[in-house]
Amino acid sequence: MLKSDDGKTVSYWEASEDLIKKDSLIESIETDICIIGAGISGLTTAYLLTKAGREVIVIDDGLIGGGTTSRTTAHLSNAIDDRIYRIEEWHGEEKARLAVEAHTKAIDEIERIATEEKIDCDFSRLDGFLFKADDGEDDLDKEFEAAQKMMQVERVERAPIKDFDTGECLRFPRQGQFHILKYLSGLAKAVEQNGGRIFSNTRAIEWKGEDSPEVKTANGQTIKAKSIVLATNYPIMSKMFAKLPAYRTYVIGARVPKGSVEKALFWDTADPYRYVRTQEEAEHDVLIVGGKDHRTGQEDDANRRFANLWQWTKTRFPMAEEILYKWSGQFFETHDGLAFIGRFSNSEPNVYLITGDSGMGMTHGTIGGMLVSDLILGRENAWQEVFEPSRLATQSIKEAIPEIVSSTVPYVDWITGGDVSSVDGIKNGEGAIIRQGASKIAAYRDENGKLYQRSAVCTHLGCIVRFNSLEKTWDCPCHGSRFGIDGHPINAPAISPLGEIEESSN
Ligand SMILES: Cc1cc2nc3c(=O)[nH]c(=O)nc-3n(C[C@H](O)[C@H](O)[C@H](O)COP(=O)(O)OP(=O)(O)OC[C@H]3O[C@@H](n4cnc5c(N)ncnc54)[C@H](O)[C@@H]3O)c2cc1C
Incomplete structure (x- = not known):
């Protein structure tokens, strides 16, 4: 098994699908577009640009898909996890509507690509249920009120979990789920069929934009390109760290009898929230439960967090038999609930970035591919302002201060x-x-x-x-x-x- 460099644990996806290894780049070259990072953000961008006939090179310092993408749980949702009422409060109704539309279209786009490229990635449409956690906020009414203005949502008596009465909750139809690494393998294949070139074990150590954009690699090669896309999860050589606090989140995958848990996405209102889905296997299903996030590097008590997730799971899903997988991963939040996608800066208009994925990086990464490819191809895109990287944080400073303090206390x-x-x-x-x-x-x-x-x-x-x-x-x-x-x-x-x-x- 080819294993991601991200950490010692093995995610369900890595255990069930090999990560892809490509040759390293060993010569200096020129191309139209150089994409750094071969996760869902980079490969979606590469796919759409090669499909439009552009010459693309993708480089990654590890294996293809071996970054955060290999650690995900691959829920596909337009029910924005920071809550739609907060997005509306911070950005106004019109931008909230556009943000919901972007996530909705991203799920459609994944479905379209999987169908068109015949990628067998277990994609399916299913309902998502948001329910109140015992230890969480009771904000379902507020969320319903905001969400119903811009998307399909309904109140239901309880989520369809056999042995656990969630109480009244919100149902969001037409969400999605898939096997991320099967999808990424298919995407990489399609990029290459369209003429794109992908290199692994090729580390970018420097880039410059302006008049003669280029990327330098750790092994001394130079890639000259008309456009550069930073799809490295955190954009390398940027000073965005104060806007992007890093978190670690934990996941268990437990064996459950086939069909014993309804195929749906479940989220509760705890902070951090728990996220639940199933994945079918030949003999059983795997119940995948995540949560217990903390600021990166500020805690080191994974066993306690796994035990807590397991106890929570057993109480609500007593059919869970044993834990088969345990893993963790890192994600970057923004202070206002939306990713940063677009031009790096005014002085470097041919450098683009996709970051601030938060718990919605499957859709944010896909939106990133759609938006950045439109910008490079000179097409209008209605989401440009919504995800503009240079936007000011709209979240109230009172809410942002604990995050900033948390970044300096460890000194x-x-x-x-x-x-x-x-x-x-x-x-x-x-x-x-x-x-x-x-x-x-x-x-x-x-x-x-x-x-x-x-x-x-x-x-x-x-x-x-x-x-x-x-x-x-x-x-x-x-x-x-x-x-x-x-x-x-x-x-x-x-x-x-x-x-x-x-x-x-x-
Ligand atoms: C446990 C967990 C659960 C999650 N669950 C969900 C979910 O259910 N739904 C959802 O939508 N999102 C979820 N997310 C978030 C989502 O998985 C990520 O946001 C998404 O995978 C990020 O993709 P990416 O392509 O932007 O970054 P990555 O997958 O990290 O890709 C970036 C790539 O860049 C490469 N790279 C970095 N630096 C360099 C360099 N200098 N030179 C060359 N290459 C470089 C890395 O090797 C990596 O392969 C979850 C995240 C975690 C951790």
Whole structure:
């Protein structure tokens, strides 16, 4: 099995469909459009542009689809998870209507592409149900009032969950679900059939726009292009980190008897909310339940979070027999509920970005592909202003302040001691921060006892990284940069590896 570089755990999608490996780019080339990042955002953009006859090169520093896309739960929804009434409050009714339309059209687009390209990706239409959580807000009335003005929605007595009475809830028809990696394989194949070229293990380390746009790769190649698309989840070499707080979210996949759970999407109103769907297997179904999010790098208690998700699941879905899959992943929020999609800046009009996916990155990534390809092709797109990256945060400053404070508090790690006093205190399979004079070291000992040591200083803005003991990565608690145990960068904003130090013997 080819495994994503994103972390140690294996998602259901990775376990059931191989990630795709392509050749690395080993020569400098010229193209019409260079897309950095081969997740759902990058490949959808590539598909639509190659379909329109444009010359496209996609590069990814890992395997195709091996980023956040391989960690998703692949709900396809237009019931915006920050709530439609909030989107209306922050952006006004017209923009809220356009945002809902964009998510609706994104589901249609995925269905259209899957049908047209004959991608067998388990796509299906189904209802979505939003119900009040015991520990959640009671805002269903407000949501109904706002949503009914712009989409199909109805109040129903309860969600169709056999052993659990959710109480009155909202039903959103014509939502969708699919197997993301099967879809992405099909999309990659279609891009290549249309003449596009895709390279994996090709890391972009620099780009420039203006008069002569180009991308430089870690192995010394240059890609000259008329347009560049940053589809790297967090846009590399951007200063958007204050607008994009990073979160980690957790998922379990449990065996349930075939057909015992209604095929639908379920979400509750807890904050963070729980998200539930099923996936059919030959002998049984898999009940996929996610939630328990926290700011990246600020907690390291995955087992407690999985146990909590399992207890919640067993109480509501007693047919759940055992946990088959456990994984986690990272996503970036925006302060106003909508992704940032469009031109990078006025001074670099030929560079585009797709980011701020939040829990709706399957549709946001698809909207990104549709909107960015229209901009490049010079077509009008009614959603341009809604997702404009340079828009000011419309969320009230009172709501945004805790997020900003949360990004700066971890700087105190500079003055605290280490987790252990020396590497001798680190057991096999564990990582810890060690203070050495004025420096801090990120030390990890693998299952065979081999010791890895790097500087613990995040190469983005100098926070001290923290160990993620579930995924065996070093995560920055300030802005969500992540690094492998050998220090290689996994998630921007940082793009350089953790610094080298002189290794002491183990
Ligand atoms: C657990 C979990 C559950 C989720 N559930 C849902 C859901 O149910 N529905 C939904 O709509 N959304 C969901 N999301 C969100 C959604 O999965 C993501 O928003 C989406 O996959 C992001 O896709 P992307 O293409 O923008 O980014 P990615 O998939 O991360 O792709 C970016 C790519 O860029 C590459 N890259 C990065 N830096 C470089 C570089 N310097 N050079 C070259 N390549 C680079 C990476 O290797 C990666 O492959 C979930 C997310 C998580 C974590």
